[in-house]
Amino acid sequence: MRLIALAALTAVLLGACETSPKLVPMEPAAFETAVTDARSSWHPYASINAFAKMAETQTLTPVQRAKVLYERGVIRTEQSIELPAAIDDFQQAAAIPENGLASSDIEQRIGVAQAKLNAARSRLAGLQTLPEWFDDKVAIGEISAAAERFRNSGLAPDPYDAGLLEAAGYLCRAPSGEGQRWEYGENTAHLSELKWCETGATS
Incomplete structure (x- = not known):
């Protein structure tokens, strides 16, 4: 009986393999x-x-x-x-x-x-402003550390860095008027509908 059951199971598996759809290359x-x-x-x-x-x-x-x-x-x-x-x-x-x-x-x-x-x-290895440090940390692949320090600083990221932080899942969209309050930075118009994500990176 065991041999019969095993043979039946093998046949089912082989049949499934034979009927699996073939992957079609992208045109x-x-x-x-x-x-x-x-x-x-x-x-x-x-x-x-x-x-x-x-x-x-x-x-x-x-x-x-x-x-x-x-x-x-x-x-x-x-x-x-x-x-x-x-x-x-x-x-x-x-x-x-x-x-x-x-x-x-x-x-x-x-x-x-x-x-x-x-x-x-x-x-x-030298002295840098926070934006300069952020850019170089991004360059070496340490985006998480760069985002965390920016978040703790209260400094508003410029449009390019804000876009990177949003695309990387650190800044999230907020309802109009409910964006993050930035402690430092004069140009914050591009951040009016952005805030730090509650759980960090989402991507």
């Missing part, structure tokens, strides 16, 4: 549209998030996956956001066989990201 046109949409997100960090979601898609071809990693690395490098992760993006893209990317270009971009990373670490 080239749809992929290019998704890449364009990700690039044009409202903030560079939102673009990074969009490419991260694309990278999780199981239906990407190897070439498409390499392009997603490459594009995310480009944004991170150009905007000095999470530079160690940018280097990792380029290295992962390069490791994909037949990735369609120029190795010389990837090597150059890794060099740029590394140089920016080294410069940020060097600046952090």
Whole structure:
């Protein structure tokens, strides 16, 4: 009886495997549209998030996956956001066989990201204003620590940093007139409908 039951179970499992839908690769046109949409997100960090979601898609071809990693690395490098992760993006893209990317270009971009990373670490060893420190902590990939110190300071972040904090899940939308009260900073118009999220990062 046990052998019969085991054989029946095996047959069911094999049947399930045979009827599982096959993953269909993303159409080239749809992929290019998704890449364009990700690039044009409202903030560079939102673009990074969009490419991260694309990278999780199981239906990407190897070439498409390499392009997603490459594009995310480009944004991170150009905007000095999470530079160690940018280097990792380029290295992962390069490791994909037949990735369609120029190795010389990837090597150059890794060099740029590394140089920016080294410069940020060097600046952090010296005296800085809080906004300068924040930008360099973001550059080296320590966004959580940067957000926490900004939050404790009471200083209003500028529009770009506020956008990053919102996209990263540290600032949340608030009803009109119920935004955060900022202790320091003259230009706070862009923060009128933003407040610190109650539980920190939500993304």
